Amino acid sequence: MKNCINYMIIIACCIAFSSCKEELIVPIGEGLPSIDITAVPTNAFFGDSISYTVNVADQAIDLSTLKVQLYYSEDVVAEQTIRTKTYGTYSGKIFVPYYANVPNGTATLKFTLQNITLTKTEKEVELPLARPDFPYLTLVTPTVSYRMEKVGLYQYELTENLPFKVNGYIEAPMYGTNGNLVQFGWDVDKVTEGSAQPIPFSNSTSGEYSISFNTFNYQASPFIIGYAVNGNGMRMISDDLYAVDLQLTYNEELMIDGIEELASWWIDADYIRQEDDKYFFNAMTGKYRITADFGKEYFVIEAMQGDNLATLNNDGTGAVWIIGQGVGKPSLAGNEVGWTTEKALCMAPIGGKKYQITVVAGQTIRASDINFKFFHQKGWGGEFGHTSITGSSDVIFIGDGTNGRDSGNLGLVTGKQLENGATYVFVLDLSSGIDKGVLTVTKQ
Structure with a gap:
């Protein structure tokens, strides 16, 4: 009886397996949708x-x-x-x-x-x-919407008394039975569809002028930038950032045009020396990128090699960058560098393979705690460790990985701090080689 039951179980399992196997088979290429x-x-x-x-x-x-x-x-x-x-x-x-x-x-x-x-x-x-032939467009700004009238095929204009900067996106109405609202906004450096990012229209002065847009090729105007250095117009990076790349000579006068409130801007003395209402270039002769930051009201100045930001060369020429905590321009409170590489500070080349940054304790450098280091580029990569840099300051020490700071990171000696309001000049001397840097810190 036991053998009979076992035999029946085996037969049942075989049938079940065969049945499952048949269900898994899916014929390919059958039917006619x-x-x-x-x-x-x-x-x-x-x-x-x-x-x-x-x-x-x-x-x-x-x-x-x-x-x-x-x-x-x-x-x-x-x-x-x-x-x-x-x-x-x-x-x-x-x-x-x-x-x-x-x-x-x-x-x-x-x-x-x-x-x-x-x-x-x-x-x-x-x-x-x-292509829809819209009867009109609407320029939408944060405070008011303007109607842009059709002046030709795909061409629209707004003419009115306007401030010299108008930031807004353009909206086309629904067109036809199946239409949708179409928006045109800013994308890096051009107008694109499907965006509500403000287009930074600008004119040389406020008053009556025209804003235009073409819905076929997306040509828009005006983008008149009245900002210039030494007669070279600055290009727009964003609504608050304008830049120009220039060959500059030490001690030459800088003619800065178009910035109405320039007298209230923070001036980086490492790069620009101000004498009354005149400005002179204070770093060594070379090519530099000057970026006017209207949001923070200061100039970011960075050394260049050709068309790119400079890096440190093996012979000690080029550029040295600062990344880390406890330092920032134009103020520590408003723009600390931290470990955000895009904010890296370019030390001013002062000649002789020396690089300088001037800071004020409590304003552009933290008086009680710092943790930054020197890099070969504006970003991660080459950097100065404790074996490639020495210093003799009794306030600033160089980390070696065991003394409270990572290798090459700067810190404050235990029990000491910088004097609030005092100016300190950091100079990195690479004249003996990029692996034999000497850091001096001088209180002015």
């Missing part, structure tokens, strides 16, 4: 959301998905996938992207229906596309 497109527009505009309706079925094979793709030429610019669990009617909407410099033409709407055996059926519909 069918698509009947019952509703799709005969034309559309860029920026539309176009509706479609299709009926789907197959020859007793379950369906899987319906993929809808919109092509401009050979590029897929929009797509969506619908799960088709049952035969029947499915509807959806697909967005027609609005791009710059795309002329009127014919797009392709492609429908791909797939069943569970991976068999596919495709259908395509040609869709003529045209």
Whole structure:
């Protein structure tokens, strides 16, 4: 009896295994999915959301998905996938992207229906596309919205008494039956669609002038920058940052134009010497990038090599950068460097392979605690460890990894601190080699 029961169990297991194995087998390439497109527009505009309706079925094979793709030429610019669990009617909407410099033409709407055996059926519909001819645009600023009138095909203007800076994005109204609001905003250094970041329009003066925008090529104006150094106009980096790269000579007078409140700006004495209302370059002759920071009201000045920010060369020329805690310009409270490499301070090259930074305790350097070091570049990479730099200050020590600071990091000697309000000059001398740097710290 026991043997009979065991035999029956074995037979049952074999049947169950065989049954499970059959269920796992999925035939490939069977069936014939069918698509009947019952509703799709005969034309559309860029920026539309176009509706479609299709009926789907197959020859007793379950369906899987319906993929809808919109092509401009050979590029897929929009797509969506619908799960088709049952035969029947499915509807959806697909967005027609609005791009710059795309002329009127014919797009392709492609429908791909797939069943569970991976068999596919495709259908395509040609869709003529045209660029909307908006009746007007709206310039939206934080305080007021301005109507921009149409003055030509795709061309719009606003003419009014305006401040010399106007920051806002442009919005086009919904156009046609299936249209959407289209927004144009700023992206790094140009206007793009789908953004509400303010476009930094600027004129040389406030008063009556025109702001213009073209919805075909995205050309916009004005971007008149009235800021210049030695007659060289500064380029706009962002709304508050403007920069210019210049070859400068030690002790030459700097002609700074366009900054109305310059007298209230913080001036970095390592780079610029101020005498009454005149300014003179104070670092060694070379190429520099001067960035006017209108938010913090000071000039960031950085040494350059060719078209790039300078790095330290093996012969000790180039640049030395400071990254770390307890130091910052124009003030420690408002702009501490920390370990954010983008904020690295470029020490002023003063000649003889020497580099200098001047700080005021309690203002641009913390009087009670510092933890920064010297680097070969504005970022991670080469740096000065304790074996490549020495110093003799009785207040500042150089970390070696065992004395309270990592190798090369500067700290304050236990029981000592900098005198609040006092000026200190740090000079790094590399004239004996970049692995034999000598740091001096002098209280003025």
